[in-house]
Amino acid sequence: MTTDTGKPEMRFTAQKLSISLLFGTTAFLAFAHPNAAWSQNATDINAQNGATSGRDDAIQTRPLVIEGEAVKEAGDSTPPVYAGGQVATGGRAGVLGNKDVMETPFSTTSYTSELIKNQQAQEISDVMDNDPSVVNTSGFGNFANRFTIRGFDLTGDDVSIDGLYGTAPRQSVAVEMFERVEVLKGASAFLNGMAPGSGGLGGSINLVPKRATDDPITSMTGTYGTSSQFGGQVDAGRRFGSDNEFGVRTNLVYRDGEGSIENEERTTQLGAIALDFRGDDARLTFDAGLNKIRVENGRPTVAIGSVTSLPSAPSGSHNFAAEGTFSDLEDKFAQARLEYDVSDSTMLYTAVGAHNSDEAGNYASATLSGSDGSASFGNFANVFERDDVTGTAGVQQTFETGPVKHELNVGTSAMWQEVHQNWSFLTGENGNIYSSGPSGIAFGDPGDPKLSSTSILSSYFLADTLTFLDDKVHLTGGIRRQNVKVRNYTLATGAKSSAYDSSANSPMVSVIGEVTDYLSVYGNYIEGLSQGQTVSDSSATNLGETLAPYKTKQYEIGTKVDFGSFGGGIALFQAEKPSAYLNSSNVFATDGEQRNRGIELTAFGEPVEGIRILGGVTFIDAELVSTENGTNDGNTAPGVPDYQLTFGTEYDLPFLEGATVGARVIHTASQYVNTANTASIPSWTRLDVSARYKTELYNYPVTFQANVENLTDNDYWETASTQTNYITAGAPLTAKFAITANF
Known part of the structure; x- marks a missing residue:
């Protein structure tokens, strides 16, 4: 990524750099090595290059801020940053690889590390606050990031x-290493394969x-x-070799302390390394990381429950967590390409x-x-313990048949997964969400984790553009x-309790055309794929049967x-997701359906020099088309x-x-909490503001910044679950x- 300074920036976070680093950066500058690399201002680079950006030479605009130099990048080349620095000019479209957004027949947005840094984002959910098609939610009973997309x-x-798939931390991800x-909006079974969850x-x-x-950077x-909550970050990277063919980048992060919710303490530790080699014919990347998060009294x-008249949201800072609750999450991952x-060709x-x-955790x-x-x-x-091994392989071939160019991609992917877990349920306690959480809960000992499941996802694919x-x-x-x-x-005996073995085809067809130098139109048909249920309802005549995988069908223009x-862009979409229930013939069958129809409008960039915009609005009609006995037909999906x-x-x-100031408004309409539509949470609005100041101290770039989320301190229910009736x-x-100081 590149920053306003015009060069790729790196933030490498040292463990337990606390307030001494926050207020000691200025003093440290005086002792920094005089030959350390520092980033040039983007305005200076633009003036030197004298270049313009855009798809029509008649339009005079500010140059794009491009990452690195014009050399062959390791791996599938990452699309450059778009004007304004908040999003990129393209992103990965699964097996189709990295594509320019104007040549991608899907709605996509690629948020940059410049945006992550400027908004002080700590988790994926912080980044998703910028996307009008994504609703942030949480896991039930734990503190996992979950998302509702379209x-x-x-x-x-x-x-x-x-x-x-299979290497990302599964509950919460510290985003500083990325x-x-x-975000790719829409079903993606063909592009990415069936998602493991x-x-x-x-x-x-x-x-x-x-x-x-290519430019060595050290940022603290x-x-x-x-x-x-205090923390520190250090990000460093260097290239080596006669042609800068070898690269190393490391990131460390440490944060600890009580957040804005009373008595909720979080500790985040991240250590990551990225190695790469870029040769004339071969490119190799290797990434590894350790992501540790502990939440106490979350x-x-x-x-x-059965309540239909929901209470008002408690104070945003009020904590009703039961005493003794915690969650320990540790993820180790590595991958090579x-x-x-x-x-x-x-x-x-x-x-x-x-x-x-x-x-491991105690939850209440x-x-x-x-x-x-x-x-x-x-x-x-x-x-809970889980091990994943994952991989993909293939060949890309380009050729021509007369006036038609082809980009053929043939390959295979596979993922093996083994889960060990155990748990303990004991009698809980009564309390009230407006008071402090109960203190008398005695949590049980879940014992050692036992083998719970194994799974293998494998696929073969063929694509031609x-x-x-x-x-x-x-x-x-x-x-x-x-x-x-x-x-x-x-878990008790280790005996196999059920098995599932099924296959399905996931097709895709799409077209995108350039109408003018500034305008493209596109359309696609693609499917989503999820595992079918094994029938466990004892009253079903097909008890024990494994249903075929569920196919979600999407149409989009x-x-x-x-x-x-x-x-910007406008997308109109319809997605039909099947569901299963016990029908009138006592057969547990895939007879249900949820149909989501919507329109999505987005905008981004720097329309006027010095003014940047990002955001949009999404309208969705999520209708339960077919439900058990027709009871909830026509209702809105929760x-x-x-x-x-x-x-x-x-x-x-x-x-x-x-100096830069900023503001962001998020407004979300009311949401039903259950399929009967008897309970709902009201709409809410949040205002965020920011300010940063970039200057130089002792000839080194330094940035001071402040971000305030929910400036008006509103109390609100943020989201309702799509599945399990919780808020x-x-x-x-x-x-x-x-x-931040760059050396």
Whole structure:
């Protein structure tokens, strides 16, 4: 990524750099090595280059800020940053690789590390606050990041790293090691394969690791967040060799202390390394990391039980967590990718990865028993371990048949997963969400984790992109054959309790055409794929049967514009997701359906020099088309607001060079909490503001910044679950401060 300074920036976070770093950065500058590299201002680089950006030479716009130099980048080349620095000009479209947004027949957004740094984002959910098609939610009973994209659920299990499933931390991810957070809206079974958590029906999220740039950079950051959370970051990268062919980039992060919610303490530790080699014919990348998060007294989600008149949200800073609750999350992951050019038209590629997740926690989620906030608090102790091995391999071939160019991609992917877990349920306690959480809960001992399940996901795919009419039209067709094998085991005995083995085809066809130099139109048909249920209802005549995988069918048309310094898009989509229930013939069958129809409008860039915009609005009609006995036919699916708007802007102050102020508004419509539509949470609005000042001390660039989320300190229920009838309280006014020095 690049910063306003014009060069790729790196933030490498030292452990336990606390307030001494935050307020000691200035003093440290005086002793920094005089030959350390520092970044040039983007305005200076633009003036030197004298270049313009945009797709039409007649339009004079500010130059794009491009990452690194014009050399062959390691791995599939990452699209450069767009004007304004908040998003990129493209991103990964699964097996189709990295594509320019104007040549991608899907709605995509790639958020940059410049945005992550400027907004002081700490988790993926912080980045998703910028996206009008994504609703942030939480895991039930734990503190995992979950997302609703175009009205369908996406868990952390279904987040990929550099296009590979199975290596991302499964509950919460510290984003400082990543260059991009990419969102592809819509089903993606063909593009990415079946997601291991059976998500990816409404969209997918891909994380792109940071890599070393041609300019050596060392960046140190001290942070403070309300009410007493201190942290430090250090990010360093260097390239070596006669042609800078070898690269190393490392990131360290440490944060600790009480956040804006009373008595909720979080500790985050991240250590990551990225190695790469870029040769004339071969490119190799290797990424590894350790992601550790501990949450003590985390405020839980709230199940509504049988209550239909929901209580008002408690104070945003109020914590009703039961005493003794905690969650320990540790993820270790590594992956490597190799590309080799056999010839100018043939490339072989492969990627392999491994991941270990180790979790333990005591949880006490609240279930409402009255509209006055009274609730019962459960008692759940859990241990969880999971190992993943994942990989993909294939060949890309380009050739021509007359006036038509082809880009053929043939390959295979596979993921093996083994889960060990154990738990303990004991009697909980009664309490109230408006008072402090119960203190008398005695949590049980879950014991050692036992084998719970094994699964193998494997697939073969074929894709061909045809380009014709002077490269103005791109037509893509493809199919993926997916196989799912699952074995479940009884924890007490270790005996196999059920098995699943099924296959399905996932097709895709799309077209995108350049109408003018600034305007493209596109359309696609693609499917999502999720594991079918094994019938366990004893009253079903097909008890024990394994249903075929569920196919979510999506149709989408849209248009995209790019005027060089700002752009946007409009997408109209319909997705039909099947569901299963016991029908009138006592057969448990896939007779249900949820149909989401919507329109999505987005805008981004720097339409006027010094003014940047980012955001949009999404309208969704999420209808339960077919439900058991028709009881809820025509109702709105839970957890899906009719519309969501998010819009942010930044303004460089003309009277104070280096100073920038910003604001962002997020507005979410009301959401139903259950399929009967008898309970709902009201709409809410949040205002965020920011300010930063870039200057030089002792000839070194230094940035002072402040970000305030929920400036008006509103109390609100932030989101309702799409599946399990629970709601999550919004965070209170949260202030974050940082000082960053580049050496």
